[in-house]
Amino acid sequence: MPVARPESQEPRVIAHVDMDCFYVQVEQRRNPDLRGVPTAVVQYNSWKGGGLIAVGYEARNFGVKRSMRGDEAKRVCPDIQLVQVPVARGKADLNLYRSAGSEVVAILSTKGKCERASIDEVYLDLTDAAKSMLLESPPAMLDSIPEEALKSHVLGLSSGENKGEDDVRKWLCQPDADYQDKLLACGTIIVAELRVRVLQETKFTCSAGIARNKMLAKLASPMHKPAQQTVVPATSVPDLLASLPVKKMKQLGGKLGTSLQDDLGVNTVGDLLKFSEQKLQDLYGINTGTWLWKIARGINGDEVEDRLLPKSHGCGKTFPGPMALKTTSSVKQWVNQLCEELSERIQSDLNQNKRIAQTLTLHARAFKEDELDPLKKFPSKSCPLRYGTSKIQEDAMHLFESGLSDFLNSKNLGWGITSLAVGASKIVDIPNGTTSILKYLTEKRTSCNPSDCSDALPGEPDHATSLISQKDADTKSYKECKVPLESEVEENPKTKASRESASDSKGLFDRDANVKGTILRYFSGGCSSNQRSTSEVETNQLEEEEEKISSSTANITSSHPNLNLNQNKNALSENWIYNIEEIDLSVVDELPLEIQREIRGWIHPSKRINTAKRGSTVAHYFSPARK
Ligand code: TTP
Numbered sequence: 005m006p007v008a009r010p011e012s013q014e015p016r017v018i019a020h021v022d023m024d025c026f027y028v029q030v031e032q033r034r035n036p037d038l039r040g041v042p043t044a045v046v047q048y049n050s051w052k053g054g055g056l057i058a059v060g061y062e063a064r065n066f067g068v069k070r071s072m073r074g075d076e077a078k079r080v081c082p083d084i085q086l087v088q089v090p091v092a093r094g095k096a097d098l099n100l101y102r103s104a105g106s107e108v109v110a111i112l113s114t115k116g117k118c119e120r121a122s123i124d125e126v127y128l129d130l131t132d133a134a135k136s137m138l139l140e141s142p143p144a145m146l147d148s149i150p151e152e153a154l155k156s157h158v159l160g161l162s163s164g165e166n167k168g169e170d171d172v173r174k175w176l177c178q179p180d181a182d183y184q185d186k187l188l189a190c191g192t193i194i195v196a197e198l199r200v201r202v203l204q205e206t207k208f209t210c211s212a213g214i215a216r217n218k219m220l221a222k223l224a225s226p227m228h229k230p231a232q233q234t235v236v237p238a239t240s241v242p243d244l245l246a247s248l249p250v251k252k253m254k255q256l257g258g259k260l261g262t263s264l265q266d267d268l269g270v271n272t273v274g275d276l277l278k279f280s281e282q283k284l285q286d287l288y289g290i291n292t293g294t295w296l297w298k299i300a301r302g303i304n305g306d307e308v309e310d311r312l313l314p315k316s317h318g319c320g321k322t323f324p325g326p327m328a329l330k331t332t333s334s335v336k337q338w339v340n341q342l343c344e345e346l347s348e349r350i351q352s353d354l355n356q357n358k359r360i361a362q363t364l365t366l367h368a369r370a371f372k373e374d375e376l377d378p379l380k381k382f383p384s385k386s387c388p389l390r391y392g393t394s395k396i397q398e399d400a401m402h403l404f405e406s407g408l409s410d411f412l413n414s415k416n417l418g419w420g421i422t423s424l425a426v427g428a429s430k431i432v433d434i435p436n437g438t439t440s441i442l443k444y445l446t447e448k449r450t451s452c453n454p455s456d457c458s459d460a461l462p463g464e465p466d467h468a469t470s471l472i473s474q475k476d477a478d479t480k481s482y483k484e485c486k487v488p489l490e491s492e493v494e495e496n497p498k499t500k501a502s503r504e505s506a507s508d509s510k511g512l513f514d515r516d517a518n519v520k521g522t523i524l525r526y527f528s529g530g531c532s533s534n535q536r537s538t539s540e541v542e543t544n545q546l547e548e549e550e551e552k553i554s555s556s557t558a559n560i561t562s563s564h565p566n567l568n569l570n571q572n573k574n575a576l577s578e579n580w581i582y583n584i585e586e587i588d589l590s591v592v593d594e595l596p597l598e599i600q601r602e603i604r605g606w607i608h609p610s611k612r613i614n615t616a617k618r619g620s621t622v623a624h625y626f627s628p629a630r631k
C-alpha cells in the first residue's frame with residue numbers, strides 16, 4: 005500500500021537515470037559489429053526464436069517490440085541481430101549486465117547520494133552539488149553551457165516543445181527564477197555532464213529525468229529516449245499530471261488504478277484534484293488517501309537512499325507452455341540450480357561487501373486442475389536464510405512444499421509450475437573491519453521446516469529472467485538464527501588471532517539471563533537446552549508461534565504425508581533462548597548498531613567545477629541503422 009512521506013520544504017534536486025536498451029548496449033559493446041545494427045537480446049529458451057527481453061532503438065524503428073518472440077521480430081525486421089543472453093546452469097546468467105550496471109553507478113555516484121534502483125537505473129540526490137554550483141559557478145557565469153545540457157527538454161518551455169537551444173539557455177540562466185528552479189538549472193548541467201562521462205567511460209548512453217522529487221524525476225526520465233534528459237520545473241507539474249494516465253504511475257498499475265478509473269472516473273493523475281483528502285481517505289484509507297491527494301499535486305517526500313548495492317538478490321526461471329514442471333523431482337532439480345546461483349551471489353556479496361542476507365524467499369507461478377479456484381496464486385514463502393548451498397536448497401524446497409500445500413488447499417490435484425524464483429533479502433552490513441563475529445556463525449542450526457515458513461509479502465518479480473524482489477520479504481520470526489558458516493567465510497589471519505583469544509573470554513557477565521530477538525540472527529552457539537527459561541513475553545510470543553506451527557503442520561501433513569514434518573514445539577522454544585554469559589563483550593562493538601543497543605540493553609537493563617568536455621552530446625551516439 006503506498007504511504008505518503010512528508011516532503012521537505014527545502015528545495016531538492018533529484019535525478020532518475022535509466023540506461024537505454026540496456027542489455028542490447030552491453031552486447032553491442034562486447035561485439036562492436038552490432039553497433040548501429042538493429043539488435044535485440046533474446047531469452048535462453050529458444051521456442052519460436054526466444055522471447056525478446058531488450059530491443060535496441062534501431063530495431064524499434066522497424067516496429068520490433070519486447071512482447072515479440074525472435075521469429076516474429078525477424079519477420080518485422082529481417083536484418084535484426086538476435087543475441088542470446090549468456091547462459092549458466094541452464095538459465096540466463098545476468099552477471100555481465102549486473103557488472104556493467106555497476107560501472108555506471110560508480111560514475112553517477114560521484115556527485116551525490118546515489119540509490120541503485122534496478123539493474124539499469126539509479127536515483128541521485130544532487131541538491132548539495134546544485135547548491136554549491138549555484139554559489140560558485142552558476143549557469144549565467146559559465147563561459148559556455150555544456151552542449152548536452154542545452155539539448156535538455158524543459159517541460160513547459162515554449163508551450164511544451166522546446167524551440168531550441170537558445171530557449172534552454174535562457175531558462176538555465178534566467179536571473180529572476182525562484183530558488184528551486186535555479187537549483188534545477190544547476191542539476192540539469194550536472195546530470196548532462198554525468199551522462200557525457202558515462203558515455204565516454206563506459207560507452208553506454210542513458211536518459212534522465214530531473215525534478216524536485218523522485219516521483220517526478222522517474223516520470224520524466226522515459227519521456228525523451230534514448231540519450232536525452234527531461235527537466236520538470238515546478239510550474240510544469242500541473243500540466244504534466246493533468247495528462248498522465250493513472251496506469252502510468254507504478255503504484256497505480258494494478259487494482260488501485262482500476263478502482264480509480266472504474267469507481268471514480270479518474271483517468272489521469274490530475275483528475276484526482278477534484279477530490280478532497282478526506283474523501284480519498286474515506287474511500288481508500290488514511291495512508292493511501294493522503295498519498296493519492298499528494299501525488300495529484302506532485303508531492304512526494306521519498307528520500308534517495310544511499311545505496312549502491314542491490315537491496316536483494318534473486319534468480320528465477322520461467323517454464324512456459326509445455327515446459328511446465330509437473331513433478332516434485334523436476335521442481336527440486338530447478339530449485340537446486342537456482343539456489344546454487346543464489347548461494348554464490350550472496351557468498352560473494354559477503355566476501356566483497358561484508359553484507360549478510362537474512363531472508364530466503366521462494367516465488368512461483370503455478371496452475372492446477374481445480375475449476376473452482378482457477379485464479380488462486382501460488383503464495384510466496386519465506387524463512388530465515390542459512391548460508392551454504394545445500395542448506396539453501398533444502399530450505400527452498402521446504403518453502404516450495406509449504407507453498408504448494410497452500411496453493412492446492414490440501415487437495416490431491418494435478419499441478420504445474422510455470423515459473424520459479426528464489427530471493428535473498430533483508431541484507432545488512434557487517435561493519436567495516438569486522439571479522440571476529442564470524443566465530444559465532446556456526447553450523448549449529450536446524451533446517452527450515454514447512455511449518456516455519458512465513459508467507460512473504462506480495463511482490464511481483466521485476467522480470468521474467470531477473471526475478472529480483474524489490475520488496476523485502478517479511479520474516480515474522482527470528483526463531484532460527486541463520487548466518488554464514490565460518491568455514492565459508494575467508495578470515496583475515498590477523499583477526500583470527502584476536503578472534504581466538506576473544507573466544508576464550510567467556511563468562512564476562514555475572515548475571516545469568518536468557519535473551520532473545522534480533523541478536524539470534526548473529527549468534528547461534530548458545531541455543532543450549534540446559535539453560536532454558538523463558539520470560540513472560542517470550543512465552544506469549546512462543547504461544548503465537550506454536551499456534552501457527554501446529555495449524556500449518558496439520559494442514560501440510562494432510563496433503564503431503566511423505567514430507568518430513570517431525571519438528572516439535574520444543575525445538576522452537578530452544579531456539580528462542582540465548583544465555584548472555586556466552587556473549588563475548590569484545591565483539592559487541594563490531595556488531596551493527598541495532599544489535600549493540602539490544603545487547604547493551606540486556607547488560608544494563610535500567611539504564612562543482614565545470615569539467616566536462618564541451619562539444620560532445622550523447623544523442624549523436626545513435627547513428628541511423630545501417631542497412
Ligand atoms: P528496461 O529499463 O525496462 O528496458 P531497456 O533498458 O531495455 O530499454 P529502455 O531504453 O526503454 O529503458 O530494462 C532494463 C533491462 O532489463 C533490459 O535491457 C533487459 C532487462 N529486462 C528483462 O530481462 N525482462 C523484462 O521484462 C524487462 C522489462 C527488462
Ligand code: CA
Pocket residue numbers: 022023024025026124
Ligand atoms: Ca532502461
Ligand code: CA
Pocket residue numbers: 022023122124125
Ligand atoms: Ca530500467
